Amino acid sequence: MKTKLFLLSAMVAGTLTSCIKDEAETVVHNYSAEEYATISKHLSLPMQVDDYNLDLPEVLGAFPTSTNPKEAALGRVLFYDKRLSANGEVNCATCHQAEKAFADGEQFSKGVVEERTSRNTLALGSFPSFNAYYGFGGTRMFWDNRAGSVIEQSAETMKNPVEMGNTDLSDLADELLQEDYYRILFDKAFATQTWLNNEEKMLQALQTFVTSIGCFNTRYDKALVDANGRDDLDFPSFTQQENKGKALFNTNCVSCHSLKSTASFGGFTSITAANNGLDSDYQDEGVYSISQNEAEKGVFKTPMLRNIELTGPYMHDGRFASLEEVVEHYSAGIKAHPNLHQNLRDANGNPKKLNLNENDKQALVAFLKTLTDNTSLMHSRFSDPFKG
Ligand code: HEC
Numbered sequence: 335m336k337t338k339l340f341l342l343s344a345m346v347a348g349t350l351t352s353c354i355k356d357e358a359e360t361v362v363h364n365y366s367a368e369e370y371a372t373i374s375k376h377l378s379l380p381m382q383v384d385d386y387n388l389d390l391p392e393v394l395g396a397f398p399t400s401t402n403p404k405e406a407a408l409g410r411v412l413f414y415d416k417r418l419s420a421n422g423e424v425n426c427a428t429c430h431q432a433e434k435a436f437a438d439g440e441q442f443s444k445g446v447v448e449e450r451t452s453r454n455t456l457a458l459g460s461f462p463s464f465n466a467y468y469g470f471g472g473t474r475m476f477w478d479n480r481a482g483s484v485i486e487q488s489a490e491t492m493k494n495p496v497e498m499g500n501t502d503l504s505d506l507a508d509e510l511l512q513e514d515y516y517r518i519l520f521d522k523a524f525a526t527q528t529w530l531n532n533e534e535k536m537l538q539a540l541q542t543f544v545t546s547i548g549c550f551n552t553r554y555d556k557a558l559v560d561a562n563g564r565d566d567l568d569f570p571s572f573t574q575q576e577n578k579g580k581a582l583f584n585t586n587c588v589s590c591h592s593l594k595s596t597a598s599f600g601g602f603t604s605i606t607a608a609n610n611g612l613d614s615d616y617q618d619e620g621v622y623s624i625s626q627n628e629a630e631k632g633v634f635k636t637p638m639l640r641n642i643e644l645t646g647p648y649m650h651d652g653r654f655a656s657l658e659e660v661v662e663h664y665s666a667g668i669k670a671h672p673n674l675h676q677n678l679r680d681a682n683g684n685p686k687k688l689n690l691n692e693n694d695k696q697a698l699v700a701f702l703k704t705l706t707d708n709t710s711l712m713h714s715r716f717s718d719p720f721k722g
């Protein structure tokens with residue numbers, strides 16, 4: 335319910351921003367000279383706010399892409415602000431680094447204490463596409479799907495004693511607003527949403543920033559556009575090996591790891607969480623630890639595979655260091671588990687053995703690497719704005 339309400343308000347906000355977009359384009363400066371001087375003592379922000387709307391390839395399907403750029407600009411500052419953590423040393427980017435598609439390359443991550451997180455950091459690159467991927471209103475965050483929105487997720491992360499260790503987010507927001515530059519940024523972002531308190535504004539700005547992160551500048555996307563969305567045919571711009579990998583992916587993987595969104599949310603059949611047979615007995619029970627539903631033991635979020643080349647190590651516990659190991663798992667390593675998903679069982683209900691040969695395995699990995707976009711993520715609108 336909460337999620338639906340949020341989505342509704344996001345849609346309304348989206349409509350509003352798109353209405354004023356034309357006007358915004360003619361306004362060159364977002365800040366008065368005095369405001370900009372105050373901000374610029376601490377931050378490198380452009381005088382005119384960056385455009386955080388996404389140019390989604392149409393063939394990926396419909397998805398609202400209109401983003402309030404002033405909220406996103408504030409969210410960017412918060413994302414990189416170490417004061418969001420109890421010891422002042424950890425920001426969101428400690429674990430979500432732009433050049434790694436907003437993952438961190440670690441099996442488990444280190445936050446405010448020596449102890450590491452119990453799960454592998456999820457990448458945020460291409461967040462909107464996976465929002466679409468999970469269907470309208472159905473987005474769930476975290477490996478165990480426990481958060482319904484980035485607002486819930488951010489609040490939890492900031493309070494988590496291992497990650498950021500804050501006890502009182504309301505105090506934190508009030509404290510940030512002691513800074514002149516935050517007062518300016520909050521005022522610009524929330525001029526029309528005066529009913530929100532400071533904590534709500536802080537969390538909403540973070541959400542707006544995170545959901546603006548997208549990367550569709552991949553070889554796969556370009557080829558898909560050229561092919562008018564027909565991914566069942568060979569792509570002329572792909573090598574023979576990549577096309578072979580694509581065919582293998584379409585046969586064995588796409589049923590769970592969808593790459594496209596959908597034009598009609600109603601007919602959406604992607605698998606949002608599943609057991610993919612990593613073990614016959616799981617130490618970490620995934621969604622079950624939240625739902626206590628036996629059928630969800632060992633069930634975890636099905637991650638987006640965009641930018642997968644950049645986001646290793648892989649799986650909820652980071653057990654696989656390389657894509658080759660992942661492919662080996664699906665080829666010969668799937669374990670029997672009562673909740674093993676149907677898509678990974680053979681006709682007799684046993685774990686599937688794809689038995690890929692060396693060429694097939696290399697082809698699949700080559701295809702996965704066509705999903706990399708390492709230019710969009712490096713845009714300055716996603717970078718650390720703090721000076722020195
Ligand atoms: C100490 C490392 C660490 C820090 C700091 C951190 N995260 Fe995360 N983040 C993680 C881990 C680990 C996960 C996966 C946790 C899980 O699923 O249980 C995650 C998951 C997420 C997700 C869910 C993604 C998905 O696909 O479901 C989002 C969104 C996110 N983080 C955003 C943020 C934001 C915003 C901040 C700053 C307020 C932040 N993170 C700070 C480690 C971190």
Ligand code: HEC
Pocket residue numbers: 583586587588589590591605607608609610612633634635636637638639642645647648649650651660661664675676677678698
């Ligand atoms: C039944 C649905 C399903 C199918 C089919 C499937 N996967 Fe997965 N995949 C998952 C789930 C669920 C996870 C996360 C499991 C976990 O961490 O416990 C995952 C994880 C992954 C990861 C790691 C992602 C990350 O961010 O850590 C990769 C890479 C991957 N799968 C590739 C593939 C490939 C390649 C195929 C086809 C050979 C495939 N998958 C088939 C459900 C599926």
